[in-house]
Amino acid sequence: MSAESTTVNYPEEFKGFAVSDPKEWSNPKLISFSPKKFDDEKDSYVHIEVETNGICGSDLFVIKNEWSHNEMTWKKGSYSPKGQIVGHEIVGRVKYASPLAQKNGYNIGDRVGVGAQCNACLDCEQCNNHREQYCSKSNGTYNSIYPDGYVSQGGYASHVSCTTHMCFKLNDIKLESKYISPLLCAGLTVFSPILRGIQGALADKRTPKVAIIGIGGLGHLAVLLAKAKGCEVTAISRGYSKKEDATKMGADDFIAMSDENTDWSKYNRQFDLILNCAASTTSLDFSKLLPSLNVQSNFVSVGIPEKNEVLKLYPVQFLRNGCGISASLLGSKDEAYELLKLADEKNIKPWIEEIPICSEGVHKGVQRLSDGDVRYRFVLTDYHKFFGTGK
Amino acid sequence: MSAESTTVNYPEEFKGFAVSDPKEWSNPKLISFSPKKFDDEKDSYVHIEVETNGICGSDLFVIKNEWSHNEMTWKKGSYSPKGQIVGHEIVGRVKYASPLAQKNGYNIGDRVGVGAQCNACLDCEQCNNHREQYCSKSNGTYNSIYPDGYVSQGGYASHVSCTTHMCFKLNDIKLESKYISPLLCAGLTVFSPILRGIQGALADKRTPKVAIIGIGGLGHLAVLLAKAKGCEVTAISRGYSKKEDATKMGADDFIAMSDENTDWSKYNRQFDLILNCAASTTSLDFSKLLPSLNVQSNFVSVGIPEKNEVLKLYPVQFLRNGCGISASLLGSKDEAYELLKLADEKNIKPWIEEIPICSEGVHKGVQRLSDGDVRYRFVLTDYHKFFGTGK
Numbered sequence: 197m198s199a200e201s202t203t204v205n206y207p208e209e210f211k212g213f214a215v216s217d218p219k220e221w222s223n224p225k226l227i228s229f230s231p232k233k234f235d236d237e238k239d240s241y242v243h244i245e246v247e248t249n250g251i252c253g254s255d256l257f258v259i260k261n262e263w264s265h266n267e268m269t270w271k272k273g274s275y276s277p278k279g280q281i282v283g284h285e286i287v288g289r290v291k292y293a294s295p296l297a298q299k300n301g302y303n304i305g306d307r308v309g310v311g312a313q314c315n316a317c318l319d320c321e322q323c324n325n326h327r328e329q330y331c332s333k334s335n336g337t338y339n340s341i342y343p344d345g346y347v348s349q350g351g352y353a354s355h356v357s358c359t360t361h362m363c364f365k366l367n368d369i370k371l372e373s374k375y376i377s378p379l380l381c382a383g384l385t386v387f388s389p390i391l392r393g394i395q396g397a398l399a400d401k402r403t404p405k406v407a408i409i410g411i412g413g414l415g416h417l418a419v420l421l422a423k424a425k426g427c428e429v430t431a432i433s434r435g436y437s438k439k440e441d442a443t444k445m446g447a448d449d450f451i452a453m454s455d456e457n458t459d460w461s462k463y464n465r466q467f468d469l470i471l472n473c474a475a476s477t478t479s480l481d482f483s484k485l486l487p488s489l490n491v492q493s494n495f496v497s498v499g500i501p502e503k504n505e506v507l508k509l510y511p512v513q514f515l516r517n518g519c520g521i522s523a524s525l526l527g528s529k530d531e532a533y534e535l536l537k538l539a540d541e542k543n544i545k546p547w548i549e550e551i552p553i554c555s556e557g558v559h560k561g562v563q564r565l566s567d568g569d570v571r572y573r574f575v576l577t578d579y580h581k582f583f584g585t586g587k
Numbered sequence: 588m589s590a591e592s593t594t595v596n597y598p599e600e601f602k603g604f605a606v607s608d609p610k611e612w613s614n615p616k617l618i619s620f621s622p623k624k625f626d627d628e629k630d631s632y633v634h635i636e637v638e639t640n641g642i643c644g645s646d647l648f649v650i651k652n653e654w655s656h657n658e659m660t661w662k663k664g665s666y667s668p669k670g671q672i673v674g675h676e677i678v679g680r681v682k683y684a685s686p687l688a689q690k691n692g693y694n695i696g697d698r699v700g701v702g703a704q705c706n707a708c709l710d711c712e713q714c715n716n717h718r719e720q721y722c723s724k725s726n727g728t729y730n731s732i733y734p735d736g737y738v739s740q741g742g743y744a745s746h747v748s749c750t751t752h753m754c755f756k757l758n759d760i761k762l763e764s765k766y767i768s769p770l771l772c773a774g775l776t777v778f779s780p781i782l783r784g785i786q787g788a789l790a791d792k793r794t795p796k797v798a799i800i801g802i803g804g805l806g807h808l809a810v811l812l813a814k815a816k817g818c819e820v821t822a823i824s825r826g827y828s829k830k831e832d833a834t835k836m837g838a839d840d841f842i843a844m845s846d847e848n849t850d851w852s853k854y855n856r857q858f859d860l861i862l863n864c865a866a867s868t869t870s871l872d873f874s875k876l877l878p879s880l881n882v883q884s885n886f887v888s889v890g891i892p893e894k895n896e897v898l899k900l901y902p903v904q905f906l907r908n909g910c911g912i913s914a915s916l917l918g919s920k921d922e923a924y925e926l927l928k929l930a931d932e933k934n935i936k937p938w939i940e941e942i943p944i945c946s947e948g949v950h951k952g953v954q955r956l957s958d959g960d961v962r963y964r965f966v967l968t969d970y971h972k973f974f975g976t977g978k
Contacts, residue, residue, distance in 0.1 A: 509900065
C-alpha cells in the first residue's frame with residue numbers, strides 16, 4: 197500500500213478510483229470527491245457504503261471513451277469530480293437514508309444493490325408500465341449528467357449516493373454480496389430478454405430452447421439463468437475452448453461457430469430465443485442462425501456494438517419462420533427482483549474472480565478484462581479494509 | 588368473346604387461365620385441366636365453384652418466375668396442368684364436399700374462401716398452436732407440389748379443389764364476395780402482425796399507434812384494418828400523391844418519406860408497430876424509422892423482397908428503445924376468422940376495381956398491376972357468366 201490516505205472523511209467526502217484522461221484508462225487514480233447533493237425534503241435517496249462491485253465491459257467503454265465522439269462526460273460536470281469513477285454492479289449497506297427513503301423502507305444498515313441504472317422518473321409511460329430501463333429521464337449509475345450538473349459516479353468507490361428508485365433491497369437475499377454484484381448489470385441484462393423470449397414456449401407448454409452466443413461475462417450468466425428458468429440451453433462459441441466450462445455451467449449442447457462440420461440443419465426452427473452476448477454481430481452467420489429460430493422467435497443482442505458497426509442482412513431470410521432481430525437494454529425493477537429471488541432460491545453463483553480493491557487491483561481488473569483474460573467476471577472486494585469503512 | 592369454349596365439363600375438368608412460359612406472363616391462356624385427386628375416405632376436401640378472386644402481387648412473382656432460380660414449378664408436376672394458374676384470394680360456393688368435409692361442416696352451396704394457403708398438416712407444433720401458416724407440410728394455393736406430384740392451381744379458374752383445413756366458412760358473413768377476396772391474402776397478411784403489434788399498447792391500456800409504410804394493395808388494407816381495430820394510424824408513402832386517399836381510408840397522419848422537411852423528432856418512440864407493406868426495405872431510412880418505434884416495438888415487413896436484396900443496419904440503433912425488425916407470413920386460421928368477423932361487423936370495403944374474368948381481363952389485370960397502375964386492388968368477377976357455372 198502506498199502512502200496515499202485511503203481513509204474516508206464521510207459524509208463530507210467519498211473516495212474512489214477515477215479516470216480523467218482516456219489515455220490513462222488502465223490506471224484509475226484514487227481521488228476524494230463530494231457526493232451528489234440531494235434534497236432531503238423531496239428526494240428519496242441513500243448513501244451506500246460499498247462492499248463489492250463487479251467489473252463490467254461498459255466500464256472499459258467509458259474510461260477509454262469509446263462510446264462517444266466527444267470529450268469525456270466529466271468535463272461537462274459542475275461540482276462532480278474531475279474524472280470518472282465507473283462501476284455499476286454495486287452491493288453495499290445503507291449508510292444514510294433520507295426521510296423519504298426511510299418512508300420507502302430503506303433504513304441504515306440495510307443491504308442494497310444498484311445496477312447500471314440508478315434513477316428513473318417513475319412517472320412516464322415506460323416507468324408506469326414496468327420498463328424503467330427505457331425511461332428517457334433516467335440516469336446511469338456513472339457517466340450520466342443530473343439536472344443539477346453533477347455527473348454520476350460509480351462503485352469503484354467507498355460510497356455511492358443515489359435515489360432509491362432503482363436501488364434493490366437485499367435484506368431477504370442470502371446470497372453473498374460478491375455473487376450478487378454480477379447479477380445487477382450483466383445478470384439482469386441477459387435475464388430480461390430470456391424472460392420475454394421464453395414466454396411463447398411456456399404458453400405452448402413446451403420446454404423453452406435457448407441458444408446463447410458468446411460465453412463470457414454476460415453469456416455465462418445467461419447459461420446459468422436460462423437453466424435456472426428450466427430451459428434447454430445451447431451454448432454457441434467461436435471455437436471449442438469454452439466447451440467444458442459451458443457444460444459445467446449447465447449447457448445441454450454446444451456449437452463451435454468456426455467448425456464447418458456443424459450440421460446446422462438439425463437446429464432448424466429449434467430455438468425460441470437466440471441471445472447474442474457477444475458485442476459484435478458482424479462476424480455472425482445469419483444464414484445459419486435465422487433459420488435456427490423457431491417461428492416468430494427472435495435473435496436478441498445485449499452486447500453494445502461499436503457506434504459505426506454495420507450489419508448486412510437478407511430480408512428474405514426473415515420470412516420463412518417470421519423471425520426477428522432486436523436488442524435489449526438492461527432490465528426492469530420487477531425483473532431485477534425476480535432475478536434476485538431466483539438466484540437466491542437456486543443458489544446461483546456467478547463464476548467470479550475476486551480482486552481486492554486498491555490501485556493495483558483496479559488496474560489489473562480493467563487491463564485483464566480489456567485483454568479478454570477473465571473467466572468469467574471480476575468482482576472488486578475488500579472495500580471495508582481498503583477504505584476503513586464498515587464500522 | 589372468341590370462339591374458345593368457356594363452358595366447363597365439371598367434374599371431369601376445370602378450366603382456368605394458365606402461364607406455361609414466363610415470357611408470356613401477361614397473357615395467361617385458357618386451358619382445361621384435371622383437378623387434384625383426393626381420397627374420399629381419408630381427405631376432408633371440397634370443390635369450390637369460384638365467384639371472385641383478387642389479383643395479388645405474388646401472382647406476378649410466380650408467373651414471371653422471379654422467386655426462383657429454377658424453371659417454373661409446373662414442369663415438375665405429374666398429372667397437373669402444363670402451366671400455372673395463379674390466384675389465391677378465392678371466394679366461391681362448395682360444389683362438392685367429401686364425406687369428411689361434410690362431417691366438418693362443409694356442405695354443397697356453402698360460401699367459402701381460400702387465401703394463399705390451402706392446406707396444413709394439423710398435427711405439428713405450429714398447427715397445434717394456431718400458427719398454421721408456418722406448418723412446414725402446408726401447401727400454397729398455387730405453385731406448390733403435393734405429395735402425389737400434383738402442382739396446386741389457383742383461382743383464375745372455374746373451380747378450385749383443396750382440403751378444408753384452411754378453407755374459411757363464410758355463411759355467416761354478409762359482405763359481398765368481391766370485398767372478401769382481397770381480405771383472404773392481403774388482408775390477413777397485414778392483419779396478423781397488426782394483432783400482435785398492438786398487444787403491448789392494449790395491455791398498457793393505450794390507443795395503439797401504428798405506422799403503415801406503402802399505401803398499395805397491402806397497405807391500404809392495413810390502414811382500413813388498423814383503424815377498425817381502434818388504432819391511431821400514420822400512413823407513410825414516398826411522396827404526397829396518396830395523401831388524400833390515405834386520409835379517406837382513415838389515416839390520422841401522413842408522412843412523405845421524400846420530404847426532407849419532415850420533423851421526425853416528433854415521432855420519437857411513437858409507434859407501437861411500423862408495418863412495412865412495401866416489397867423492398869433497402870430504400871427505407873432506418874435511422875429515422877427505428878427511433879420512431881416505441882420501446883420494445885417492431886418494424887415488421889410483410890412484402891416479399893427479392894431473393895438477393897441486402898439490408899444494411901446499424902446494430903447500435905436498436906439498443907436505445909430495444910426495438911426489433913422482423914417479418915410476418917400470412918396469418919393463422921383463427922386470425923382469418925377474426926378478420927372476417929371484424930370486416931363484416933364494420934362493413935369494411937377494400938378499395939377495389941372489378942375486372943370481369945376473360946382472356947383480355949386477366950391480361951389487363953396482371954399487366955396493370957405490374958405497371959403499378961392499380962388503386963388499390965383488382966378483383967376478377969363474373970365467373971359464372973364466363974364459365975357457365977353457378978347453376
